[in-house]
Structures are given as structure tokens and as C-alpha cells.
Amino acid sequence: MTVRDALNTALDEEMSADPKVFLMGEEVGEYQGAYKISKGLLDKYGPERVIDTPITEASCEINQIEAGFTGIGVGAAYYGLRPIVEFMTFNFSMQAIDHIINSAAKSNYMSAGQISVPIVFRGPNGAAAGVGAQHSQCYAAWYASCPGLKVLSPYSSEDARGLLKAAIRDPDPVVFLENEILYGESFAVSPEVLDSSFSIPIGKAKIERGGKDVTITAFSKMVGYSLQAAEILAKDGISAEVINLRSIRPLDRATINASVRKTNRLVTVEEGFPQHGVGAEICASVVEESFEYLDAPVERIAGADVPMPYAPNLERLAVPQVEDIVRAAKRACYRLVPKSAAA
Amino acid sequence: MTVRDALNTALDEEMSADPKVFLMGEEVGEYQGAYKISKGLLDKYGPERVIDTPITEASCEINQIEAGFTGIGVGAAYYGLRPIVEFMTFNFSMQAIDHIINSAAKSNYMSAGQISVPIVFRGPNGAAAGVGAQHSQCYAAWYASCPGLKVLSPYSSEDARGLLKAAIRDPDPVVFLENEILYGESFAVSPEVLDSSFSIPIGKAKIERGGKDVTITAFSKMVGYSLQAAEILAKDGISAEVINLRSIRPLDRATINASVRKTNRLVTVEEGFPQHGVGAEICASVVEESFEYLDAPVERIAGADVPMPYAPNLERLAVPQVEDIVRAAKRACYRLVPKSAAA
Amino acid sequence: DDQTLLTIETSVPFTGHNIDPPSRSVETTPKELLTFFHDMSLMRRMEIAADSLYKAKLIRGFCHLYDGQEAVSIGMEAAITKRDAIITAYRDHCIFLGRGGTLLEAFAELMGRRAGCSKGKGGSMHFYRKETNFYGGHGIVGAQVPLGCGIAFGQKYCKDETVTFTMYGDGAANQGQLFEALNMSALWDLPVILVCENNHYGMGTAEWRAAKSPAYYKRGDYVPGLKVDGMDVLAVKQACKFAKEHVLKNGPMILEMDTYRYHGHSMSDPGSTYRTRDEISGVRQERDPIERVRKLILSHELSTASELKDIEKEVRKEVDDAIAQAKETPMPDPSELFTNVYVKGLGVEAFGADRKELKSVLP
């Protein structure tokens, strides 16, 4: 099952289970360039519940007016509906970020529980390929810094289905960060995952691969890279444990710390900018809770600290590669001495 | 000299030195509620260069349309002017954040140096008093995660003058995070600080107080709290070194690491949300560069991980207090065992 | 008796944009007029008392008062039901009262007490009353407009045959998201009324300095609009009734309420530097919404001047009692720091400023 189909079936099942769930966003129905996550849903649920596709004169598309449509989505959630707001990419969510933070994340608190906001903001996040600086940013660290939001980021088809279903059922605002490059990827799934009752608990990481020598944390596309790195490390006799974070907020500090207490070494991996990133938080959390277990400096692999360049050779340098993870893990295991290279 | 006057004189001198410098923003001329940082400048430089104050029919105020006026400011910087854009508070910068990140921070890179953006975004940041969840957020970690931006946060009058002058003269976009509560505070300043040529190098932290037992990093209002904490700790025989970060991006990793290599203990202090915060980054940086020097877990003091409540008793619990810093420093020095309290 | 039908002319005619305005003749009853008088007086008194409490440092932070604008809330409420929804900005105390909130809840919130309508966690700008469809209380200028359109979206989705009034100021009228939301509301025929409370200033900025075109009822371009004397409670009632019917059938509409705030923008603004005292006292003398109703009541001999004075005395007492009571109510329990961050906290730990000293499992 591809991640695209996983997301599509999750949407379909949750819409069929709860008439208050509806889709709005920039996924364009007739338009062939779109990512087609909501394929078939218009036919099934009609233009009242899939509000992006022009079919009747009464419906319209809502591209490129993110502040307005996000505000409308949040307002609908105030009223008790369960909107799923799609951003064509999360880069455009910056135009609507005030609504995500101030209107969605804080309302339940400010109203002492009167105004809950059961809404999901979803879409592709982070780097795609060759789309340049304005279309490649990762928003995981920003959103996950905000109390009131829950922030999920699936890797596999199992994740995509289980986490999206959990997000839609959750009574709080959820930011759901997908990855364009993963949409077409296929993952084997168990029958259980295909069951319509399937969902994954929010706030729990998954150990994708057990190991004893070094812990590697990652989310989204970087989980795949980390698994590849673990494969290579295994050949060198290093047993890496790969943690798929799944949830960036709440962050599963318990699973991470338990793993580090076992391996005594940590490599964090993410595609976003390094400063104030997810890796920094994980490092801080481990230092706070498991300092005495750490046998080596925490190694941080992240996007380069530059805007995303277009040229393919520069772009490759700007995002983590499998070999970066391998190298960092070896350093953590004292199999390598750090080099002091300059570009 | 108050921080307000420090900012005011810095603006005045830089406007007088360079006719391309102008002010635009939400500081309202006739309005008594404003923070009065730009007091007197309208009279001196006229409505063409202080573009917020209604004096002639041709001028207007530009409150509450942040996306538009920020975009206009950035465009003016593309053209070669040196705009200083004031946000009434940085909370409202979220409506304009796309321009700060995508239009300002990334342009020089995307254009390979053709379109530089010499602009300053300034205004009060973080918690004031009793203004609730939507008006109290700290944006230091968000902005400072973005390559292309420089992010400064002054504490004292010396900082305010020297950093603002440096920011205005700098050819890159600078986010300048002030603190409402500090505006009225007075600091002694040396004659050198009052000289119109004075400026502080961007990217360098200042050791506000030397010490040997524990390093405390802080910025903005929390520097004052940390100095108070150091005072108290001194009475208990603990010698704390207090680092005023001044610049959040670039972060002065060298000064921080050098201090920790000396004290072997670190407490980070900030008012913002903890996850992916400045403290997390500092912790990661020290673990990366000075792991073997650390004798105790890094202690992180930050805003509580909740939206800001209004009630004074809750509000007090939601932001760091001097005693929190003292306690954390003592823990770092193994003078206290951590308690596991629940609220 | 109380229920006799009276027909009264509005102060000035309505002006329409892309729409034929309703009649100037408004129906009312003696009872309604007396209720208006009582309710507006209560609001006025509440706001004046809030001013004193602020000066006595019992209220902190931002505090935006509504006195002068009471007719907008009261006229609107007279035209609609509590199943219709309202959302507004930070100038929200009286809107809350109009929706059925109590003085005690209001004052307790302002003082940050647990008896407050937001249990002391919201403060002056964040009053809510979901049970009567009052959705707050928003501090970010303009943000409430798309939110209100979203509530109307919900009403239409659920086929509730109700409408939403989304209130904003003349300053907010220049915010881009308003135009985005209006376009979508018009495309989708949402039952939403954009109520622009034009009190002629956004903080210290006169409308003409903030807007090239301060004809806010026309700013919807393709969306119909109506200009209303917002100091005339009967005109407001008439306009809101008209608008509610209109939007249920045809989609959004703008009502520009010509109104005035007596107080400064918030408590730090004396409100007298960017406008003249003459301007303020002129409005008080000629257009005050409460005095207008007093005159109507007296000229129609529905009550005597001294009976009205009694109402005012009684109102004053209601307010004083509520304040006294509010002062007795406790602060929120410290554990409230960690409640309502989420509806479903998932048993996750959240941290205080010193995470090793203060943490809590989220409920």
C-alpha cells in the first residue's frame, strides 16, 4: 500500500464514520498536478464535504488564500465540525500561521475548555526536489513548540493510516506533516492496519528496528534513511536502534530515553534547519533525563543551515544523506574521529 | 539611561547618519498608549521618514495590516532603502511572517547576492503582564532557526543602543526582539556607549558577570533575573557566570562553550516555550562541543509549556522566576536533589 | 400595556450598497424599550466600574471598554436568538453580557478569578459563552472575521437555519483576511453578517488615516452592505433583522454601525489626544444610545423620569453587588496551569518553568 492510498483510505473511512468530518483545501480536483490524496472522495461524499473541487456552481476552490480559509476552518471547528484543512504545502501555512497558533492552539485554554478545536491541518512538509528555498521548509520544530497543538509526522503507510485516523478522531488541533516524496512509496501493511478501526496512539514513538549500540531518532522520510543507515552499520558490526518518532508533540521522551539508556549513544536525524530543531530538543531531553547514561556526545544530523538551493549538487549537500547518518553513528560509537572539514 | 531612551537615541542617530533609514510601523504618534520609542523623531525627520504618524493628509497609520506593511517594508529594502519596521508586538508579526522568512531572509540567497534586504523588524517580544495567551509569545527560537535572518535581543541600555545601531547598519535582515517590561528600566552607561559611533558586534555574547562554578545563559529580561540569581547564589558560595546572549542568531557558541569548559555546569534561561527553544539549542551545542567537560546535566529553565494564562497566580507560575534559576543552578552544582513535584 | 405595538422612525435613513435598505419605521413595545434602557445602563455601569477596578489595580493588562457602543450589542440581540452566533474582538465584555453572561462572571474574569467566564484564564479579551453561541473574545485584530465565517459555515453545514454576526472595528476593516473570507463566504453563500463597528478610531488612528475609503459598508465590493446609525438601538435592531433574513437566503452582508467609544482605546489611553473633548461631549449630548431611549420612553410616557432613575440606581447596585461577590471568589487553583491545554492530554507530562520542580500529567 502506498502512503497516498493509506492517507486516502484513512480520510475515506473517517468521513464515512463521522458526518462532521469534512475536507477543505488546496487539493485541486480537476487538476492533474495535485497529489491526489483525496481522490474519489468528492464522488463519494459530494461537494458539501469535499470543498475544494469545482463541480457545482456553488462550490469553489480555495487556493492561495490561506489566512482566510484556515480561519474559516478553525471557525467551523469552534462550531463543532471536524474540518481537515489541506495546505498544498506547509510553506503556505505561514500565511495562516496566526490562525493555527492563536485561533486554534490557544482557544481551549483561553476559554477554560469551552471552545475546543477539533481540526487537522495536513499537507506535505519540508523539502521536495528542486523546488528551491521558498518551497522546501520543514515546520515540525515551529509547530511542535506550541502548547495546544499536537504535531504528527508519518513515515510509512501504517503510520499514515493510523496517525491520520487518530488525528481526525482527536478533539484537539493536530498539525499533520506529510512528505511529498513518500506519497508514492509502498509499504507492506498487516491486515490489522487495514481494519477501519485501526489507529495509532498519539504521542508514542515506534521502534522501527531494535539495536543495542546506538539510538537513531528520525521522523518522516528520514526514518527510511535511518533504516538504510542501520543496514550499513550492521555490516560494520554496529547494531543501531531506529526510533520513528511519529509524534513530535507530544514527544515520546520515555521511549527515546529508554533506548539511550540501553545504547548509551544517540544520533538525531531531521531534514529541517538545525538551530532550535527537533534534534536539539531530543538532545536536551536525554541530557536532562539520562545524562549519566550517555557515553558519547549526541550527534545531530539536520538540514544544512542555509536556505534550500536549487542546483542539484548543492541541494544534495543541503539535506541529510544516508552516509551522513552512518558517519555520525560511527562517530558516536568512537569508530571515527571527527574531521574538521570546510566546504 | 532607560532602555526606551537607548532605543530612541539609537534610532535618532542612525536616521541622522543615513537618509535611507526610515521608520514605519505601528508605533502610534498621537496615541498615548504606545511605547514611545520613536518619540521626537517625527518632528525631527518629518512624515516622509517616520511613516506612522498622522500629521499631513498624505500620511497614514498602518496598524493591524501586518502582511501588507511588512511586504512594503521588505520591498523598500529590495530597492535599497533601510526600513525599520515596528510591530506593536511580535505576536502580530505572525500575520507577516511569510514576508519575514520567504521575502526577506531568503532573497539574498535565492538571487545569489543580487537582492540584499537591509531591514530591521523590531518591537516588544514575549510576555508582558496580564495580557493573556495571544499577546505573550516569545518568537526568538522561531526566527533564530532561519538562515538568512539575524536575531538580536537586548537586555540593558548598552545592549539596546549598541545592538540597534548595529542592526540598522547591517546589510542583512535583522529581527530585533525587545521587551516591554524593560523599556522603563534604567541602566548606567559609560560615555563610550553614548558616543554616536558606538555599536556592538552582532553575534557576540557578553559575560555580564564572571564566575567559576556554573554558567547561566539568558537573553532579554531573563538576564536581569539571572544576575539576581547569581547574587543569591554568591551568598551560598556558588560563583555563577552569567552570559547575556545578545544575539540568538548567530549564536555565540564559542563564548558559551568556553564558559562551560571552565565551570563544567550549565543552566539555560528563557521565557519562551521550552520545546525546540533556545535552551535546547545551547544544550545541544555544548553537548556537541564540550561533552567531556560537563559535570552535571544541563538545567533548562523556560516558560511553562502552556499558553499564557491571565490570572496573576497562574501567570507567575508560567514564566521563570529568580528562584527557579537559583534552584536549577544549585542542582547543577549538586547542592540539591531534584524533586518530582506535580502541580 | 407592556406589549402595545409602537412604531418609531430611526434617527436617520439606512444607506444601502448593492441592496435596497429596509424601512425606517421600526416596531417596538414599551416593554422592549424599558428592557433596552435597563440593559444598556447595566453595560454602561459595568464598563465604568471596570475602569475603576483597573485603576485600583484589580484588573491588569489590556482592558478595552465598550461604553458608547451599547446599542450595537443590544439592538443586535433584540433581532436574533441565542441560537444565532456572535464572535467579536477584544472589546467583548458587553457582548458577553448581551449573550446572557452574568456580571459576576464578567468581573471575576477581569480579576482573574476562578468564577470568571473563562475561569480567570482568558482575561478581558477572552470572554466566551458557548452555550449561547458566543465564540469570544479575540485579541488578534481581524482574525475573528474568517472565524465567524467558519461558524456560519458550520451553521449552513448542519442546516441549522441560524446565522453568525462577526464583529470588527474600522481599523480591522483594512485587514486582508477579511477580503479573503468575504470572497469565500460569498462564493458559498454563508449565512454571515459582517458587523463593522465603526467607532471612527483604531487606537489613536482616525478612520480616514487608516483607510483610503472609510465607507465600510461598501468595502465588500460585490457583497451588499448597509450603513446604520449604531447609536440608535432600534435602527440596529431593524438592520440586524433585515440582515439575518437576507443572509439566510443570499449569503453574506456587511452592516456598518456608525458608533462611538467614550473611553480611550484601552486603559493606557486617555482617549483625548487624538480627538477633541468637544467631539466626545458632542456625541454624548446628541447621540448617546441610552439617552435616546430615555427620551423615547419619556416622550411616549411609558415611564417617568424618576422611575428611570430608579432603574439606574438598581443597576448600580447590581454592579456593586457583583463586584463585591467577585472579590470574594478565589484565584484559580495552581493546578489549573495545566488544565485545558488539550481536551485530551493523553497522559503526557507537561512542564513548568523549572521542569524538575514543577510538572504535571496533562488531564
Next chain:
Amino acid sequence: DDQTLLTIETSVPFTGHNIDPPSRSVETTPKELLTFFHDMSLMRRMEIAADSLYKAKLIRGFCHLYDGQEAVSIGMEAAITKRDAIITAYRDHCIFLGRGGTLLEAFAELMGRRAGCSKGKGGSMHFYRKETNFYGGHGIVGAQVPLGCGIAFGQKYCKDETVTFTMYGDGAANQGQLFEALNMSALWDLPVILVCENNHYGMGTAEWRAAKSPAYYKRGDYVPGLKVDGMDVLAVKQACKFAKEHVLKNGPMILEMDTYRYHGHSMSDPGSTYRTRDEISGVRQERDPIERVRKLILSHELSTASELKDIEKEVRKEVDDAIAQAKETPMPDPSELFTNVYVKGLGVEAFGADRKELKSVLP
């Protein structure tokens, strides 16, 4: 000879909003018409070649082509000087060429080579040419509108007597920040022309599905507007000349250019699912901007059909040569990863993905 004045009627009259439209009679010369023919043909050819290069995987990511819309760029350039400024969205290749950029710089940028106009760091959406006041190349829909108003602010501030053309699409026309920027530009009388290139679709969305009122020249409300046949290069020239004069004296104005893109929105869009092939071929046959000029040239006997064919052949060669050259140019040096992050890097260290392997002191 070359400089004989010709007077030609525009295809359709201009339609004005809050303004008297200019005359339909446009002055031109044989030389100008032949230049138009050459330049538009060159643009057309460049875009078609980009399509092939994309399919050959030499261009990656997003790539938005301008063929069909050439008359807007060319007509505009004919009315203004390079001291006037232009800013646009991501559909920027031809705007760059119109501003004096070379084919080599364009193709090299598209292929991510260091000879590109942004040294390969920008890509298709981020072309710039500051020396002739072309400010890009922006990927965030609508953002370029306030940016353009800001450039105009700079022009006015410096008393340069120049103007800015800020170009956006029919989709972008619904963005709120456009209304914010317009209000301020009108209050400050900025010399800015908002050029709405209405190609009738924003991605796959027809204009009437995205806008309640697709009369974009009227959407400025209090700002004057003009509707222009954007497929008629002479009409565009006339309108831009008129607009430039107008805004220098009176502040902003909107020009709605009725135009059409032949290609899909970007390379992943065949462009034929949300519109009929008949629609596209109808436009090609009846309104194509190049064919219109060809007909004018032939009917005025300024050149022969075969001479025009020769121009087209020559254009094709220019393009092929530029591509061949671009292919030979090297990729950016890896050290470019860390250049231009700042103008002044302050000697700070910046990190690659593995900070212990790759770091650099910022220049």
C-alpha cells in the same frame, strides 16, 4: 522607413473603472512591430525549449511557462524604461528576458548552473536582474504585490520619478495582502501599477470558481482600473504608458490583462483536464499575440511572410545555441552552499547536514 509612424486600433476598447480609458489608437513604427515579432517569438521558443528540457530531466522541480502571455511583457517593456521596476511571481522566465536578461542566463539557471542569472541557486521561480530593476521571481502567491508596492515606495522616497509594475495572476487576486497593500499605496499615492495577468485559471481553478467577482480591474474598489486585451501587444503598451503617467501623478492603478497560458500551470499539469482543447485552440487561432503582430506586419506590408519565417528560424537558432552553451557551463562550486546566506557573514560558522563533517565560515 523603419521609423514611420503608424496608428493602429486596439482589438477591443479599454474598459475603465473609476477612470476614463485611454484612446484605442496606438502609435507604433515598423521597427517596433518587427522587434515585437522577434522578441515574442524568442520568448515563445524559449518556453517551448524549456518544456523539452524538463521532459529530458535537465530542469527539475516546478517550472511555469509563459507562452501565450508574451504580449504582456513585451507591451509593458515598450511603454517603460529599465529604470522602472518590475516584480512578478514564479512565471518569470520571459519577464526576465524582457528586462534584458539573456537566454544563456535563463537556461543555465533552469539547469542549475553557475552561469544562471541566480548562479543556479534560485531555479525557475527565482530569476532576478537587479541592474534593470527586475526584482524577481517569487514563489509565494500574492507576496510580490506588497513587495512591489514597497519598491514603488522606494522610488517615491528617492524622488526617482519611476514606477513599479507588480504582476500577479487571477488566482493571486483574491489574496488579502493585495488589499492591504492597495490601501496603503492609495493612502500614500505610491507610483505602482498592479498588473493582474488574468489567464483565467489559477492552477486548475477557473476564475469564476475562485472569485465571486472576477472583474479584477474593479477589485481595487476606490482604486482606478483598466481592462486591457493582454493578447494585443499594442493595447498593453498603450495601457502601460497611460498607467505610468497616471500613477506618477495620482497613485496606484490596476491593469487587468486578459490573457491566456497555452501550457499547463506547471510541468506536471497537462493543462487540458479543466479546460477544453477547443478553448485552447480557439485562443491560439483567434487571439495569439504573435500571430496578431504577424498579420499587422503583413497587412501593412512592412515585411514579407518569408522574412518573418527567417526571423523565426533565427530565433530557433538563438535558443538552440544558448541551450548548447548552457549545457557546457559547470554546476555551482560546492562552496556556494554557504555563500549569500548573508551579505555580511560576520565570520560565523555555518553547518552542513553533518556539522562535524561539513562546515564553513560564512563570507
